[in-house]
Amino acid sequence: MKTRGWHFHLTSLAPANLLLAVVGLGGLALYSRLMTTEQYGAYVLALTAQLLGQWLLFSWLTMSVARFTPRMRKPRQARELLTTVYAMALMVGLALMGLAWGLDMLYPEGSGRYRPLVFATMSMMVCRSMAQIGLESHRANLRIGRYSLLESSQALAGLGFGYVLVSRGAGQPEFALWGSALANLGLLVVDLPWILRNLRPGCFSRPLLQSIWQYGWPMAVSLVLCMSLASLDRFLLGYLTGEEAVALYGAAVSIAERPLSIAFNWIGSATISLSFNAHEREGISAANAIMQGALVTLILLTWPMAFGLAALAEPIATFMLGREFHQGVANLLPWVALIGLLKGFVDHYFAQTFQLTGRTAALSGTYAAALGVNLLANLILIPAFGLPGAIASAVLAYVTAMILQVALADAGLRRRPPMMDMLKALLACGLMYGVVRLLAFSGTVQGLLQGVGAGVLSYGLVAYWLDLAGIRRRIARGLADPKR
Template identity: 30%
Template structure:
């Protein structure tokens, strides 16, 4: 199931990567630094509200689907989740509209925040449909939703930005694309619950599991967003735009890879545990973690090596120098964050000990707030980067230690050591490339780095890469041969 997901979600990974880079290229040029900063702040608000209100339902859909399917209880599962969603979707505007109306913020920022909040309603409903498909092993259906929403949201958002909508444009695009996708996806979801009924005991069970997941993700978002609000308070919205440009350049690149592996690995881990117990889970988890390290560690190192030519090519002139400074630090932070969220945190969700997730995230979130308040006023942008890296490092250690208490997951230390050795060899080779600037330097460094790391990884057999490459090759050949 894991490798079927890896292959099936590969097109999603490609689309997300391309769109993520195009988002930076387009919006850092079309939007002014202040508008780009408003977009960054509004995106953070949207993410926080979505996570608080709806993510616990999405988590319950993903985690309990396999068990409910085995027990023949899917109609009540769907009826309970979707009716709860409907109540929350009716309540959110009743709270959000008066708060937004009364909040003293600039009109452009208020418009962007309002657009983000409105998009939550359709995006969460679509996310429920996508999580159902993922949990059921419908890789093509889940992938189609993701690709259509990602590409469509960017195209609509870019068009609105060119029309002068400002920082609200990307967020309106996300909501519009999700609404169009729902026209295709929602009828199939409604057919899943014929005769189903809402069960209070069931929603209590889902809330006990999912609300700690939401709260832990809110702490994760606080960890990822605190620096922007502190920068805005101390240095203004333009500094947020600079920081967000560099942050997106590195974090989005790595996050796409982690999301891809998480989309494939999450359902496979749940299925392995439910059907084969902890022994089956350990085998699947070790394979997932090895592939994760083998792919994302060199990506983080590579981002640091090409930070300046990459920022020069992808980021608008007003933001590129600051973005180049930000990229290496956030690349390291994104690696720690990805391993923590998409691997160490699965110990809590698989064991249904999600309250411990809050503790695992509370420590780095509080540390990040304290460090930003201490360092940003004195060191500016550099202080935010130091605070972010230190906080994510603390989060990784805390999550690993707490996870060992509930469901120990294997750590592929041998793979990590080999991948580090191969990445160091790649770094030594890339540093020999002259700094000519622009696209030539970027292509030369990226190509040399990929060749050197790939060769060393195959020679060292990082994470059993040789066998895995042959397996993926056979699966791709089978997919291409299928009429």
């Protein structure tokens, strides 16, 4: 498998992923100013619950679309796949909403003040899952332009609707979720002509549904465990210390993990599909070569991002957040950036080894073990140390998951770490961190732009001086043949 195809996928998916990062940070900046710390803490918990529910109830369907679409390219097969998946997703969504209404009717006083937030969370879950089916189909069929346009449009619309509703609704967190739900509902309306062309009542297939379930449920379990590992500490913080700690931690995670997760997801999504094809057509060695190149790229991109977030923690918190968040989030950012880095390599790189070989049960086992470590450590450390205890627990859990995934990986896919490039990248990041901290930029637009520019320039110069990942040869080759 040629790396040119991988580079093409990276380039094609870049605009949508960058816009998602900008919208995510924009939502953080807006909502942290419109909501109190308690309201924002409730919003973080609701958003986390929405993702957990979506992965538990719908991910086995959406992930199966991505997996089965390359196999079912004939029109009749494609209609069978989409009809089966959309019908099942609709049944699950209606059952979920019906259960919520039924419980509310039976226990009208049980939900109390959280009733609007619960219904907004469930509505967002259903609308997003239904929209994601089409998005996964477009991406699997390499309709990257359509995928990028729809995904970018719904992200922008969700932020716009959410801002208007929250600003007029006294900062109540459910309005932010209603804004995203409306945006995904709008995506479904725009995509409706394509959906209707691919739906046929007679194409619903029970045998196909059984195959989808057999493939999808182990991956759904892995996703739920992965999400639980990433979010358990927030629920425990809320229970053991209060919603204010959740708000600070959630804001720090949104700033640090969002850009890192976008970068990891961008490179991982472009890598995994090509690795599947290489594994099936050319064997395990070809897939291994693509994964090795992805590892070097991830190191070159995500390590300086994490160091840059740590170096600019104070100006970022000052610029992005309301005054009551500034100091607390600035203190958390360097550590949360480390967690985001560990999480990205665990979820978007080492886990792909198990997907390539089909050993999804073993993958679930690594997440289950890490979740157990995280739960035990949080119960011990949060009451004693508060937020620092939650951070230490997260680091310990992801290190556990990484060690297990490396140890249990298939022998043919165990890659030697590029030690020399790792040492050079660490030195370049360390020098960049020192330069940015020494210059002490302000928390304004100009200060942040100057800080980012100084970081990129210093990192780039040191990387060129050290010839990190053969960068001199790559630049010389690009200058000699611009079309390459």
